[in-house]
Amino acid sequence: MKRILPLVAACVILTVFVVGYSVFNQKAVLSDRSKIIYYNTDTRNFCAAVLGDLADNSSILLFGSSELSASDNVAYPPALFNGGNSDYNIIMVGRGTMQSLHHAITLGAVADDIENKKVVLILSPQWFTASHLSGEAYASRFSERLFSHMVKNKNLSYETKRKLADRAESLLETGNPEEYRRVLLYDKVYIEKNASLAERLQVAAWDIVMENKQTRDLLMELEKITVSPSEEQVVAENIDYQELLKKAEQAGVKACTNNNLYIYDYYYTTYIESGYFSNKGVNTGASYLESPEYDDLELFFKVCEDTGITPLIVNIPVNGIWYDWTGFPQASRKAYYQKIRDICMAHGVSVLDFSDKEYEPYFLKDIMHLGWKGWAYLNEGVYRYYLDHDKVRNYPFEVSAYVIKEDTESKSAEIRLLNYISDVSEAQINFDSPIKLTISADGYLRGVTDAAEEITKQKTVNLEGVADHGAGIRADVTILQAERMFLNRQLSAGCVESEPGKFIMTTETEDNQFNAVVLQVYDSEGSHIANIDSLSETGYLSGTYVNQLDDGIYTFVVKGNSNKADQTIASQVALKHGDVVKYQFDVSTFLSERIEIRGIDIFHVMQSE
Secondary structure (H helix, E strand, O other), X not given: OOOHHHHHHHHHHHHHHHHHHXXXXXXXXXXXXXXXXXXXXXXXXXXXXXXXXXXXXXXXXXXXXXXXXXXXXXXXXXXXXXXXXXXXXXXXXXXXXXXXXHHHHHHHHHHHHOOOOEEEEEEOHHHOOOOOOOHHHHXXXXXXXXXXXXXXXXXXXXXXXXXXXXXXXXXHHHHOHHHHHHHHHHHHHHHOOXXXXXXXXXXXXXXXXXXXXXXXXXXXXXXXXXXXXXXXXXXXXXXXXXXXXXXXXXXXXXXXXXXXXXOOHHXXXXXXXXXOHHHOOOOOOXXXXXOOHHHHHHHHHHHHHHHOOEEEEEEOOOOHHHHHHOOOOHHHHHHHHHHHHHHHHXXXXXXXXXXXXXXXXXXXXXXXXXXXXXXXXXXXXXXXXXXXXXXXXOOXXXXXXXXXXXXXXXXXXXXXXXXXXXXXXXXXXXXXXXXXXXXXXXXXXEEEOOOOOOOOOOOEEEEEEEEOOOOEEEEEEEEEEEOXXXXXXXXXXXXXXXXXXXXXXXXXXXXXXXXXXXXXXXXXXXXXXXXXXXXXXXXXXXXXXXXXXXXXXXXXXXXXXXXXXXXXXXXXXXXXXXXXXXXXXXXXXXXXXXXXXXXXXXXXXXXXX
16 A cells, blocks of 8 residues: 555646646647637647637637648738737648548537537538548548547537447448557546546556647647737728639739639649540549548538537539539539538528539639639638627628429419528528518518519518527628520511422521520321421521422420520410411529628628627
8 A cells, every 4th residue: 555655646746737737848849829810731720629619609610621721812811810910810730631420529519618509510522532531541630639639528419429429430441440549448437437447547647648748749840830920910890802702813814824724833843734535524524522531521510519619511512614624514513512501401400502503704713613703702701600609780691592493374482591690580682673582480481573674683582580599680692693584585487388288397496595406396196297396406496398288277385405504385376378477485583693792691680689
């Protein structure tokens, strides 16, 4: 017994010293926040205490992957917010190969320290492949320290911890067997709680040693940083995002000079140019619709639900020009974007949706990473998300919607929001005239349109309704783009007597925006007697039909599409020998064009104090 007591005392003294030294290092790390706010490295990101300290009410945690390293000197957060000398900052967390599972574990480790209970997650389409992450790739960015803090989080349910651990262990078993064995010990101690005393002591000792090493390594790295932000503090509320967007486009123009893909010169020369022609059509049939990443994203949402975090998901597009060249189906890409929206809607999560910017120059800087304009758009959207709940603000937020169902006879349409309006029981948008639509809690706009007047750009509308907390909702919303309108398409045909009892019929559309695929002729009894189905290269329906037709009433039916909306137009024509007959189809089509309304989450915009 006398021999044991000195040993125990020595262990206690050593533990106090090591813990005290670790706390000292943490304080030293945090003494100069300007060095660590935009120091997006694994050394900083794996330190839960540092991330937790940074996640105060003046900051937003932004999770992502390699796009967080795609820097520029215009709208990239470290440049925009002066290296941290700002009254608001975006704390970027993520490197290449870090995906939903990494971020779910990180969030589980630091959620309790996030003061405003908000995080942003950028989703990259390239995460959602069938092959997904290899064990080695996952292990290269895995943090035992964050895993340790996650399994100790008392707000996470057993079920959530169990699923996170099972998923991580399945990848680590092949990716890093040594780390896998240590993670199994954390599992036994903190999740299943069936570890022996020796195992608990082993984990506790390892925790202390590694926590101290981590903070010491970070401190040593920070001591090498000599660059500091300028003295003038950035006031986030004063940033002119329209002007920022103009500067971002100018920077993009200067950076992309040797290709028509809107890819910056170095990337194009290094990764694209030599294999440009060999990549044509290589992704025919590809898809992002089936992947284990969807289950990992569900785990991220589960962590949010357990810990009271309100996430914002950023739906990033691909480079549409390049993806078209490689044959990746556009329909498949759209299905992916919609799947992300549907998943978020099912969880009541807001989406900052940029999926309609596949072809917008300089939104991306290469084939997948955010570019100059992309960062400008993202900074604006994230800042608005950050502002909500603080006070009622008349601030232009961004919500996108598109037509999913239309009825040209009643002139009605059902429009689905791309960015889900959560927690709104009912609200109405009045577009002065001619549209009145209702927003319901399931995220749909419903209503009737008036064909007499087209919607013009820059209309201001009022949105009124009741949120589930009972507070009144009112906000001014501005339409950025409204291309939904009624357009007339015309198709003409002529029937001329060529010889007794025979007619030659020719058809041609006036423009190539109405793509007719067939013109059918029916007699007065409804019998099908003729077809013209020659579709020219310009998109016109043209052709000639020679047959004997009796005097009488004939029905001409055109089947085709306008703006990808299937249409059938019928017209009756009286034919008589010796007459020349010309007629027109008046095609009044309600186009399924996108419409953008300023706003992210209307409930958040109008939340009362």
